[in-house]
Amino acid sequence: MxxxxxxxxxxxxxxxxxxxxxxxxxxxxxxxxxxxxxxxxxxxxxxxxxxxxxxxxxxxxxxxxxxxxxxxxxxxxxxxxxxxxxxxxxxxxxxxxxxxxxxxxxxxxxxxxxxxxxxxxTSMLTSANANAILVAGSPVQQRVFAANEFSGQWAGTMALSEPQAGSSLSDIATRAEPDGEGVEGDALGARYRLRGNKMWISAGEHELTENIVHLVLAKIPDADGRLVAGVKGISLFIVPKHLVNERGELTGERNDVALAGLNHKLGWRGTTNTLLNFGEGRYPVRGKAGAIGYLVGQPGEGLKNMFHMMNEARIAIGMAATMLGLAGYYASLDYAKTRIQGRPVGQGGKDASQPPVPIIAHADVKRMLLAQKAYGEGALALNLYCAKLVDEGRTAPVDEAGRAKLLLEVLTPIAKSWPSEWCLEANSLAIQVHGGYGYTRDFPVEQYWRDNRLNMIHEGTHGIQAADLLGRKVRMLGGSGLKLLAETVNATIQKAMAHASLSGHANALTRALADVGSATKAAWANENADEALANAVPYMQAFGHMVIAWMWLDVACSALERDAALSDQRNVGRVSAMRFFFGYELPKIGAWLQVVRARDMTCADMEVDAF
Structure with a gap:
């Protein structure tokens, strides 16, 4: 195993x-x-x-x-x-x-x-696409599109970003105009003609499946032909690569969706990443340009419906980042056990007559390996915890389900952002353990780093996640989500206090939780969003470290409850990784939170010409 x-x-x-x-x-x-x-x-x-x-x-x-x-x-x-x-x-x-x-x-x-x-x-987006259709689509859309995606016959994408707008979805310019022709397919939903360009579409064009189902954000013009400003005018559409009927059968007609180019990336090179043109006329449908799209849900509810997909995709990206971090850890651990080089400093390190040792005998190599273990396994614990919250939200009694959903709302930005930053750091350490070989293609760790670098951007950049966390998640419902998180963390702290070996770490987590809470209040003391969010990323880094410390303390409690004597070396490793995180990582939150509390405007006030 x-x-x-x-x-x-x-x-x-x-x-x-x-x-x-x-x-x-x-x-x-x-x-x-x-x-x-x-x-x-x-x-x-x-x-x-x-x-x-x-x-x-x-x-x-x-x-x-x-x-x-x-x-x-x-x-x-x-x-x-x-x-x-x-x-x-x-x-x-x-x-x-x-x-x-x-x-x-x-x-x-x-x-x-x-x-x-x-x-x-490339199946992550297919499942998320189909789930969004299950939530917001009509019964026919669910039967035709979602079912064929779940079976593997068709693939799915998420088409949000545009070349000129990037992550600023309020600025998208793709138009969706009603298509009044009474042709077969009305059963699939209100039919529109889409025209626009979408960028960074993963798996946007390929021959892996017989059809590709694009979920596309677009704006329906008003009576004067103008697009509604802001996000309230955005609607969601199903735009298949090949047109189908209400029985889910391909009609043999290509939709007006054309590949404009492939993006050649640093990592994730095995997955196509595309620029797609909708409605440019390369594949005219029934004699005219405009990609056929079917409205999902109600007009103007596109973002709400798409976020059913986005939240799941963000957890999946967190898991992908985690697994790349662990892949690098396992590779560098194996290398460190077999690479013979040098002698321990405290054991005659300068005595060349002594035999060289595997590099894992060196303290700094152990430090780098332990950091990777703490990052990777801590992130995995967080992502699986969030995944179980999804199950609780769907199947628990009403009160428990509500609490699970609320807690998940607060943790989702961390579940995506923390692994994508710190498991990337784990990949960097894996390269360092390999030394010069680490940045050659003789070993896989350089590819793991390149693949993982995408994840800090994919499905919402760090800045977007941080603004969501500090600007919305910790304040929603009068701060009830943050209060629930504090209650849940405190339950772990009380459990840890029963173990003498964990009480000091429990106290450290108590202080970290209080520091995050006080910094949250200080950030919003003036109710000035510009000041509060100027240091949203340091806030998110501190918040994430507090959450991972909580994960590790809870995991350590479980290990000790099942193996009080730590007779299993795997449990020794878990407790050691917990100790490392509390000793080497948790203290970092002080510097991050200091600029948050002070509402430091050094970055925000920097004059453009001064750069």
Whole structure:
């Protein structure tokens, strides 16, 4: 069994007690055995179909031959194996061909694929796309589009950004005008013609599936033909690459969606990333330009409906970042155990007559490895905790479900941002452990770093997540989400106080929680958003470190409750990683929170010409 599997098993079963979910009606058919079978299957497919080709998809980038996007055969084979495993619909109803697995088990199982080769697996957006249609789409849209995506027949994308607007969705210019022709397809929804350009569309064009379902944000013009300013004018549309009828059958007609170019990236090179033109007339539909799109939900509710997809995608990106961090950790740990070099300083380090030792014997190498372990496994604990909150929000009694949803709202920016920053740092340390070899292609760690660098930008940059956290999440409902988080953290602190070896760490977490709370109040003391949000990113970094410290303290409690004598070396490792995080990382929050409390405007007030 792999090191990752041991960690996942502990977090799922010993820490989160995921099997307790089988007491809920939705998961009653499941047990520890069925959960293990899913994990076994995914670990095997990842090992056989993904991991051996991670370098292949990095060097054989997608290219356009003038007619189609060309990908290496291993990408087709990996995607087929993944689709056949049933993981695209693992958490869905039986009626949709799903397994009705808890989301936390689905998330853990998908982690094996991300660890093996994050850029082969393009299915994350397909599942999120289909889930958004399940929430906001009509019954016919659910049956035709979502069902075919869950089966693996079709793929899905998220088309938000535009070249001129980037993350500023209020400035998008894609137009959606009603299409009045009475042709077959009205059963699929109110039909519009879309014209515009979308940028950074992952898996936007390929031949892996028979159809691609684009979820597109666009604005419906008013009576004077003008686009409504701001985000309130944004609507959501289903725009298939190939047109279909209400039975889900391809009509044989290509929609007016054209590939304008492939973006060649630092990492995630195995996944196509595209600029798409909607309605430019390259593939006119029934004699005229304009991509056919079907309205999802009500006009003007596009962002609300799309965020059903965005929140799930943000947790998935956090998991992808986590798995890349762990992949680098495992690679550098293996290297450190086998690379012979130097002699311990305190044991005759200058005596050349002494035999050289594996570099893991050196204290600084141990420091770098322990940091990677603390970042990676701490991030994994956070992401699985959030995934279980999804299950609680869907299946717990009403009061408990409400609390889970509220807590998840506060934690989602951290679940995406913290792993994408600190597991990237873990990848940097993995390169450092390898020394000069680390930045050569002889070893995989340089690719892990390149792949992970995308995740600080993907699905909302650090700045966007930070503004969401400090500007909205900790203040919503009168601060009730932050209060609930504090109550939940305090429950762990009380539990840790029962262990003499953890009481000092419990006190440190108490101080960190209080510091975050006081900084939150200080940031908004003048109710001036410009001042409060000037240092939103340092605030988020401190907030995230406090949350990861909480995760580690709770994990350590669980390890000690099951192994008080620490007879299992894996539990020794967990407690040591917790100690490292509290000793080396948690103290950093002081500097971050100082500029937040002071509402320091050094950055905001910097004159452009002074740069």
């Amino acid at each position: 792999s090191a990752l599997r041991f960690t996942v098993d502990f977090l799922l079963n010993d820490w989160l007690c995921a099997t307790s979910l089988t007491q809920r009606e939705r998961f009653a058919d499941h047990s520890r055995e069925t959960f293990d079978a899913v994990l076994d299957t995914c670990e095997r497919i990842a090992r056989e179909k993904f991991a051996p080709f991670n370098r292949t998809v990095d060097v054989q980038e997608p290219h356009f031959d003038g007619e189609r996007v060309v990908l290496p055969q291993c990408t087709y084979d990996a995607r087929l194996a993944y689709a056949q495993s049933g993981m695209l619909s693992a958490a869905q109803d039986y009626e949709l061909g799903g397994m009705q697995l808890p989301y936390v088990v689905e998330a853990a199982a998908n982690g094996f694929f991300a660890c093996a080769s994050v850029s082969i697996n």
